[in-house]
Structures are given as structure tokens and as C-alpha cells.
Ligand SMILES: Nc1nc2c(ncn2[C@@H]2O[C@H](COP(=O)(O)OP(=O)(O)OP(=O)(O)O)[C@@H](O)[C@H]2O)c(=O)[nH]1
């Protein structure tokens with residue numbers, strides 16, 4: 001286990017680690033330059049710097065070394081020449097491949113998943129995020145522990161004996177599992193509190209930002225809600241969910257949330273430890289899929305985000321793609337919903353759209369009531385949006401056009417307690433009389 005702890009400690013201490021990047025293009029394809037650019041950004045976000053790159057084209061990965069024995073030797077020689085001790089692969093490697101590559105290169109070998117986990121470890125700020133990332137790291141390490149103790153195994157193991165490596169491996173596995181269940185318990189306790197807070201917001205229309213990492217989600221939350229969350233030109237700047245109330249021009253409001261960004265091949269262990277962070281996405285009424293309009297790879301990234309939404313069971317939620325960074329000259333896709341979270345361009349249109357979606361989700365009706373006392377009026381105004389409120393000065397009767405957050409049955413119940421004579425007529429959001437939903 002010590003080997004992996006060293007990797008994270010080095011990264012956590014913000015030492016600028018010099019890295020040799022190995023990119024492998026499979027299935028006869030050319031090396032994907034945007035994929036390489038993303039790996040370089042990932043290394044930088046983990047406080048490293050790519051100082052040399054080696055690439056290879058192969059039909060399929062070599063079972064032993066991923067790149068093939070000969071190439072592995074070449075990588076080893078290059079690393080030695082340049083005095084580098086860390087090698088990053090742009091793919092995920094099996095535990096056996098990592099240990100064989102480490103043996104031949106005498107370097108620390110990090111695959112894509114481990115690199116992403118390391119960035120999450122650097123970026124985790126809140127107790128929850130720290131617990132989640134530790135859980136994900138342990139989940140990732142558990143099947144790899146045997147590879148790490150492999151060399152000790154061979155020293156002491158023999159017929160009828162259990163080598164020191166084997167014993168240590170068992171101890172480490174047990175420790176890792178015990179630690180994982182203690183982390184899970186701590187997280188459950190924290191999340192139970194969060195659920196209570198969440199349920200208090202019931203009835204509020206929930207809009208969640210989802211998107212590739214660095215697309216500008218936190219910048220948009222700050223612009224709309226003055227949330228003061230971190231936004232920076234770094235991958236995975238946000239690892240927690242922040243929710244704010246956003247007032248809309250018609251007096252209604254929504255809960256607006258920013259959460260962790262997605263990336264291609266987001267590690268499975270991260271998806272499962274961040275499951276509850278992503279609950280906010282699953283429970284949203286509307287997802288704003290924020291995309292970087294200036295990214296040459298924007299369409300692939302949008303489809304990575306939609307695939308990830310499917311994976312976390314949020315694929316069927318109403319979704320709008322919003323193209324951010326339209327202030328940049330290289331931006332395209334601007335004929336659709338285009339905004340700049342940085343300059344504020346297009347934000348009014350976005351708010352109008354949110355308002356429209358919000359109104360469509362309310363239960364609209366016309367209420368006629370013989371006497372509307374102050375308490376009833378206050379109740380209607382706080383549980384819905386009132387579009388018109390007309391009182392007949394002679395009779396005191398009132399006609400209200402309103403959209404209710406919690407359905408019309410709540411309204412009828414309230415009227416039943418407060419008034420003797422009342423009529424509720426359901427309307428559609430655009431004011432046509434409609435059949436009531438069952
Ligand atoms: N030019 C321009 N830059 C923007 C815009 N919106 C965000 N950015 C920049 O893009 C970078 C990433 O912004 P963030 O808001 O941190 O992105 P994010 O989607 O929250 O990223 P993660 O939290 O890492 O998933 C920052 O450097 C922002 O200043 C925009 O509309 N125009």
C-alpha cells in the first residue's frame with residue numbers, strides 16, 4: 001500500500017511532479033490529440049507537468065505491458081535518460097500491467113483512473129468530499145494490493161508455507177475493508193443530515209447544472225446566485241454540491257445547484273462513492289447541460305455527459321443544452337441557447353427559459369372564493385405564483401389566477417378549511433382551461 005500512498009502524498013503536497021506521458025492509440029487509429037491534450041490538463045490539475053511524451057499505435061493492448069515488451073523497454077530507457085520517475089498512461093491498466101511496468105521502468109506508473117482519483121484527493125475540501133475520495137481510492141486499491149505484495153510473496157512462499165507477503169496482504173486487505181466500512185458509516189451519518197435539509201425544500205422546482213469538467217458550471221452559479229463558489233481553470237475544481245435559491249423575474253423561484261463535473265471514462269469507484277452527491281442530479285426537475293462552446297471537442301464531450309447522465313439514472317429528466325463561453329471567438333453552436341457566464345451575455349434569455357419551464361411545472365388554476373381572508377391569501381402566495389388577484393369591492397369575492405407548487409388538492413383542502421364557497425378551475429400554463437391531471 002505504501003507505494004500508492006506516496007503517489008497521493010506527492011500530489012497532495014502540490015509538488016510539481018515531472019511526468020512522462022504514454023499515449024496509446026488502439027484499433028489502428030491515430031493518436032487522438034484532444035485526448036492527449038486532456039491527459040496533459042489532468043496531469044496539470046494533479047499538480048504535475050508533462051515533460052515528455054511517447055506514443056504508440058497498436059491494434060489491441062498487450063496483456064503483459066499494455067504497450068508491448070519492447071516499447072516498455074524503450075519507455076524505461078527514455079525515463080532513465082531524462083531522470084524521470086513518474087509515468088502516466090492515458091488508459092486504464094490492470095494491476096498486473098502496472099506492477100510489470102513498474103518493475104521494468106523502475107518508475108511509479110499511474111493510469112488514468114489513478115490520476116483522476118489523485119486530482120479528486122487534491123481538490124477535496126469538505127469532510128464529505130474527503131471521505132468519499134478516500135473510499136474511492138480504497139475501492140480502487142483493494143484489488144491491486146495483491147500485485148503490490150507480489151514480490152514479497154515470491155520471497156517467502158513455498159509448499160505448505162504462507163509467505164510474509166501473503167500474511168501482510170491479508171492484513172492490508174482487512175485493514176482496507178475495515179476502513180471502508182467505517183468511512184461508509186461516517187458518510188451515512190453526514191448524509192442523513194443532508195436529506196433532512198433537502199426535504200425542507202420540497203415543492204421548489206430544482207434546476208441542476210451538469211456538464212463536462214471546466215465547462216463553467218460554478219461560474220454560472222456565481223453569476224446567477226452570487227454563490228461565491230470556487231471557479232478556476234482546473235479540472236475538477238468542484239467536488240461538492242452547492243444549492244442556492246434563484247429568484248425569477250415573475251416572482252417565482254427555483255433551487256439552482258452546481259455539482260461535480262464529468263469526464264470521459266469517469267472511474268466507476270468515483271461514481272459509486274459520489275452517488276449521493278449526484279442524487280441532486282437524479283432528483284432534479286430540469287438539467288441544464290452546460291457545454292463549452294469554444295471547445296473543439298464539444299460534441300464528444302456533450303455525448304460523454306449524456307452517457308454519464310444515463311449511467312447515474314438521470315437520462316430521462318428534462319434537459320436543455322446551454323452553450324457557455326460564447327464570448328470566445330472560437331465559440332460555435334451559438335444559434336441555440338448560448339450564454340457567457342463570464343460576461344453575462346444571454347443570461348436574460350436563460351432566465352426566461354427557466355421561468356417558462358418552471359411555469360409549465362406548476363398546477364395552474366383559477367380560484368373563485370366568496371371571502372379571502374389574509375391568512376388564505378398569504379398561504380396561496382407562498383405556495384404558488386399569483387398572476388392576478390382581483391377583489392370585487394361590493395361583495396368581497398375574489399378571483400385569483402395562480403400556479404401552485406404542490407398540486408391543486410392541497411389548495412382545495414386549504415379552501416375547505418378557510419372558506420364556505422369556492423370554485424377551483426384547472427388551467428394550462430398558457431391559461432387554457434384544461435383537464436385536471438390525475
Ligand atoms: N471565456 C469564458 N470563460 C469562462 C466562462 N465561464 C467559465 N469560464 C472559465 O472556465 C474555467 C472553468 O470554470 P468553472 O466555473 O470552474 O467550471 P466548472 O464547470 O465548474 O468546472 P469543474 O468544477 O471543474 O467541473 C474558469 O477559468 C472560468 O473563468 C465564459 O463564459 N467565458
Ligand SMILES: [Mg+2]
Pocket residue numbers: 217218219230231237238259
Ligand atoms: Mg465547478
